[in-house]
Amino acid sequence: MHVAKHNNQVKTGESVSEPAWVRCLLITIALGFLALFLLLPLAAVFVQALDKGWEAYLAALHEPDTLSAIWLTLLTATFCVPINLFFGVVAAWAIAKFSFPGKSLLITLIDLPFSVSPVVSGLIYVLIFGLQGWLGPWLQDHDIKIIFAVPGIVLATIFVTFPFVARELIPLMESQGRDEEEAALTLGASGLQTFFRVTFPNIKWGILYGVILCNARAMGEFGAVSVVSGHVRGSTNTIPLQVEILYNEYSYAAAFAVASLLALLALVTLVIKTVAEWKIQQTLSVTESER
Amino acid sequence: MSIEIEGISKNFGAFAALSNVDLKVPSGELVALLGPSGSGKTTLLRIIAGLESPDSGRVLFNGEEATQRQVQERQVGFVFQHYALFRHMTVFDNIAFGLTVKPKKSRPSREEIRDKVHTLLKLIQLEQLADRYPGQLSGGQRQRVALARALAVEPQVLLLDEPFGALDAKVRLELRRWLRRLHDEIHVTSVFVTHDQEEALEVADRIVVMNQGRIEQQGTPSEVYDHPATPFVFDFLGNVNLFQGRVHEGTAQMGGMRLSSPEHATANDVPAVAYIRSHDIAIDRVPIDASSISAEVGYLLSVGPLVRIDLVLAGGETIEVNLPREEADRLKLSVGEKVFARPRKMRVFVDDYQI
Numbered sequence: 021m022h023v024a025k026h027n028n029q030v031k032t033g034e035s036v037s038e039p040a041w042v043r044c045l046l047i048t049i050a051l052g053f054l055a056l057f058l059l060l061p062l063a064a065v066f067v068q069a070l071d072k073g074w075e076a077y078l079a080a081l082h083e084p085d086t087l088s089a090i091w092l093t094l095l096t097a098t099f100c101v102p103i104n105l106f107f108g109v110v111a112a113w114a115i116a117k118f119s120f121p122g123k124s125l126l127i128t129l130i131d132l133p134f135s136v137s138p139v140v141s142g143l144i145y146v147l148i149f150g151l152q153g154w155l156g157p158w159l160q161d162h163d164i165k166i167i168f169a170v171p172g173i174v175l176a177t178i179f180v181t182f183p184f185v186a187r188e189l190i191p192l193m194e195s196q197g198r199d200e201e202e203a204a205l206t207l208g209a210s211g212l213q214t215f216f217r218v219t220f221p222n223i224k225w226g227i228l229y230g231v232i233l234c235n236a237r238a239m240g241e242f243g244a245v246s247v248v249s250g251h252v253r254g255s256t257n258t259i260p261l262q263v264e265i266l267y268n269e270y271s272y273a274a275a276f277a278v279a280s281l282l283a284l285l286a287l288v289t290l291v292i293k294t295v296a297e298w299k300i301q302q303t304l305s306v307t308e309s310e311r
Numbered sequence: 312m313s314i315e316i317e318g319i320s321k322n323f324g325a326f327a328a329l330s331n332v333d334l335k336v337p338s339g340e341l342v343a344l345l346g347p348s349g350s351g352k353t354t355l356l357r358i359i360a361g362l363e364s365p366d367s368g369r370v371l372f373n374g375e376e377a378t379q380r381q382v383q384e385r386q387v388g389f390v391f392q393h394y395a396l397f398r399h400m401t402v403f404d405n406i407a408f409g410l411t412v413k414p415k416k417s418r419p420s421r422e423e424i425r426d427k428v429h430t431l432l433k434l435i436q437l438e439q440l441a442d443r444y445p446g447q448l449s450g451g452q453r454q455r456v457a458l459a460r461a462l463a464v465e466p467q468v469l470l471l472d473e474p475f476g477a478l479d480a481k482v483r484l485e486l487r488r489w490l491r492r493l494h495d496e497i498h499v500t501s502v503f504v505t506h507d508q509e510e511a512l513e514v515a516d517r518i519v520v521m522n523q524g525r526i527e528q529q530g531t532p533s534e535v536y537d538h539p540a541t542p543f544v545f546d547f548l549g550n551v552n553l554f555q556g557r558v559h560e561g562t563a564q565m566g567g568m569r570l571s572s573p574e575h576a577t578a579n580d581v582p583a584v585a586y587i588r589s590h591d592i593a594i595d596r597v598p599i600d601a602s603s604i605s606a607e608v609g610y611l612l613s614v615g616p617l618v619r620i621d622l623v624l625a626g627g628e629t630i631e632v633n634l635p636r637e638e639a640d641r642l643k644l645s646v647g648e649k650v651f652a653r654p655r656k657m658r659v660f661v662d663d664y665q666i
Contacts, residue, residue, distance in 0.1 A: 199395035202362055203457075205382040206389040207409035207464055217412070221399040303398070 065283045068276035080274035081281075088254040089262035090281070092170065093239050096258060099174045100181055100238040105231055108185025113219075115186075116193030117201065130186050133179055141179050142247025145172055168250030173258065176244040181237045185230035192226040192300065193219075225299035228292065236289040240282055312373050312386075312467035312500050313338040314359060319368030321354055328354040329365070330524045338373075341494045341501045343511035346521035347547070352504045353472055355521070359502065360470050361385045372467070385468075388461030388499075392473040394453040396445035402456050403441040406431055409464035431459040434493075451482040458490075462497075471503035475510065487514050508548045512536060520544050542586060542660045550589040552630040558583040563659050566626060569601040572659040587657040590633040594620070594642060595651045603651040606630070608644050620644065622652055 037043075070077055080086065111130060115123060133141060147153045149166040159166060166172045200222070204214040220227075242260040249256045257265065259282060266275035316334040320327070329351045336342050344352040357363040359370060361382040370378045377385060396405050406428045410419055419427065432438045435455040445453055454474060461469060474490070475483040491514050494501055505511050511518050512532045519529040520543070528540040539545035556565035561576040563569070565585050575583070595603065609629060610621035618639035620632045632652065634642075644650065 199391050199393060200397055202382075203389065203391060203395040203397075203460075204408070204412075206360060206362070206385075206387055207412065207460065208383045209408070209412040210383065213412045217408075218397055221397075 062283055065276055065280050068272060069280040071276070072273045076273055077277045077280075080271075080277035083274070085254045085257065086262055086266075086274070086278055089257045089259050089278070092173070092255075092257065093259045095170065096174050096177050096245075097235055097238045100177045101231055101235050103178055104181055104185050104234050105227070107182070108189060108230060108234075109227065111186045112189035112193055115190050117198050127190070130183050133182050138180055138241065138243030139247055142176050142244035144179070145176050145248050149175075167248055168252065168256060170256065172248035173245050173256065176248045177238050177241050180241050180244045181234045184234035184237065185227065188230035188233070189223055189226050192223055196222055222303060225296045225303065229296035229300065232289050232292045232296070236285060239285055314468060314500065314502070315369075315371040315374070316355070316359070317369040317371065319355070319358060319365045319370070321351075321358065321363065321365050327524050329358075332368070332524070332526055334519060334526065334529070336500060336502060338500050339498045340516045341491070341503070341514065342517045342519060343515035344502060344504045344519050344521055345506070345508060345511040345547070346527075347506055349523075350521040351524040352506075352521045356470050356472055356502060356504050359468070360387050360389050362389070386464070386466050388464065388466035388469045390454070390457050390461050390469070390471040390474050392476045394445070394450075394457045394477075396453055396457055396460070398445050401442050401444055402432070402437065402448070403428055405445070405456055406460045406463050408460060427463060431463055434462075435459045449482075450478045451486055454478065454486060455489075458493075462499075466499065469499050469501040471501065473504050473506070475507075476505070483510070490514060512548070520547060522547075539586075539658065542584065545586040545658060545660075550631055550633065552587045552589060552592070554585040554587065556583060556585065557581060558659060558661060566624060566628075567604045568654070570654065570657060570659070575659060575661060578661060581661050583659050583661045585654075585657050585659045587630075587654045589619075589631040590617070591654060591656040592630070592632045593653045593655055594622075594632060594634065594644070595653060596642070598651045599653055603653045606650055606652045608646050608648045608650060611644060611646055613639060622650070624652075 038046075081090075111126065114120070115127060146167055148155055149159060149172065150156050151160065151167075153167075156167075166175070200218050201214050204218045209217065239258075240260055241258075242264075245258055246261060246264075249258070249261060251257060251261060251265070253265070259278060263275050263279045263282070266278060314334075314336040316332055319329055319332045321329040332351070332355060334355075344355060346352045354363060358365050361377075361380060365378065368378075369376060372380075372385070397408065400408070407424050410424045410427065413419075428441070429438065432441055435458065437452060437455060437459075440448065440452065445456070448456065454477075458471075458474075471490075475486055478486065487510055490503075503514070515532060517529060518532055518535045520527045520535060522543050528535055528544045530538075535544060536548050539548065545551055554565035554568070556563055556568075557580055558564075558572055558575045558578040559580045560578065561571060561573050563572040563575070563583055563585060565583075570585065572578075572583075572585075575581075598605070604624065606622035606624050608620060609623040610619075612619040613636065616636055617633045618636055620634060620639070622630050622632055624630065630652065642650075
């Protein structure tokens with residue numbers, strides 16, 4: 021049956037297909053657009069970064085301020101990704117597997133960070149934790165620094181990257197239904213056993229996909245972090261902020277060298293994302309064939 | 312283990328899935344919950360399993376209160392319509408799952424689990440497929456694996472939710488006969504949900520007919536089929552023709568037919584409906600008695616052991632008649648001929664029921 025269906029598709033594909041020159045033109049336009057707006061800038065980053073040679077490139081990365089920015093970025097991601105992973109899985113689980121009042125409101129709220137400008141996301145935290153903000157005086161009395169310090173950067177980044185894991189998992193878990201979990205429960209499995217032995221294996225590629233997107237955004241976030249960071253060199257600058265500072269100081273080679281780190285991160289993210297997407301398609305096609 | 316359901320009700324929002332249902336399933340019986348979709352049969356099954364909790368009423372296992380028991384503690388095997396096999400596990404691991412999640416104290420050893428799984432694989436005749444994944448099996452094979460997985464934990468009760476609903480006709484027939492034989496071997500109390508009357512009649516010891524969240528009738532297959540308690544049951548089990556008319560002192564007047572209806576001897580000219588199965592109508596060339604009614608052959612389909620004939624009555628209504636092939640051949644019917652239809656068996660319900 022599968023073979024027959026496949027043949028069928030090939031046939032219809034040929035009969036409704038456009039002439040060769042139209043196909044060529046469309047493909048050329050699409051590829052040309054990609055090359056001009058995506059590949060060229062990406063190449064430019066690396067060319068500019070290596071403009072003064074490998075030594076200058078490495079030296080630029082070894083700057084103490086830059087090292088501190090890299091360190092802070094890694095630290096931020098180390099906090100954000102696990103926290104968003106946990107809440108993302110919990111939220112997706114709740115939304116996909118149960119029905120409760122306020123469910124659609126929760127779905128809307130999860131999307132909020134996508135629809136709000138990152139600058140506003142940063143400002144929210146300044147308004148809450150800043151000196152003039154609601155909790156500012158209390159925090160100052162207790163000598164807790166959040167705004168213009170690492171906790172503020174982490175909070176703003178968590179806010180901005182919140183939707184990634186949940187958004188990725190909700191449709192995946194919804195498409196898989198509750199049957200397998202219910203089967204596990206009737207077979208005597210506890211809630212945790214059900215999660216780790218039945219649910220998790222089915223969503224692990226979706227989780228990976230969500231985590232790498234979340235991570236890429238956490239490391240690359242500029243707007244929200246810029247508002248809460250205070251731009252203290254060697255202390256509250258993340259990689260994107262450091263790039264901006266270097267660029268504004270006309271040290272182009274150094275700016276591009278640091279930027280190339282983010283570009284590399286993007287490339288790695290893309291590769292993992294492609295693999296994860298492919299794996300998710302595989303799991304989904306198994307679901308389809310079981311229906 | 313016996314199951315008792317006492318006064319169970321369940322609402323989903325404004326929709327009453329079950330209203331005040333009472334049911335007893337004696338130990339070792341195979342019971343079918345039969346009804347159209349939306350009749351509450353699956354909800355009832357899920358409440359027995361503990362996958363759904365009732366709004367009111369009690370569930371008793373062996374006479375013991377079990378309403379609040381967790382799914383895991385109920386020792387029920389549940390078989391889902393879409394199999395619900397763990398797609399990332401092999402057939403072997405699927406069947407072993409219930410044993411491997413047991414707490415360390417009561418968990419069988421690795422060897423015991425292996426032996427048990429192989430015994431079950433033999434039972435479902437899929438020994439050579441132990442290392443396959445569910446995606447590589449046919450629907451019938453998947454459902455057998457699902458059954459073996461449920462049986463592995465030696466459940467006290469086996470619950471099956473439209474177990475053959477997603478299979479094609481031939482496999483469905485094979486599998487339900489296999490289920491019947493299996494039940495005769497292991498005698499575990501079983502409840503299965505189906506909307507297929509043929510399946511229920513063939514497999515079950517007892518049939519519970521459900522409609523709109525209530526039980527219409529329960530009894531052995533022949534009780535339910537031969538003595539339907541309500542118009543709904545009559546209509547749901549088998550092809551049926553309806554005649555509108557009135558009953559007066561034990562005689563029903565339906566269109567041109569006069570039928571005796573002794574069960575309504577005290578009726579005083581009340582509206583009534585006669586239910587006549589399509590195989591309970593005889594066709595004659597001449598009128599035999601007062602119940603004969605003239606008709607014209609509108610349509611003939613003679614494929615298989617039964618010949619299907621549509622008769623058009625004087626008033627323009629069409630009734631369906633099924634005749635054994637031999638009898639139809641003897642009559643040599645053709646479309647457009649005048650004949651006489653005569654109900655051999657029927658049931659009159661006075662009009663206080665609605666289907």
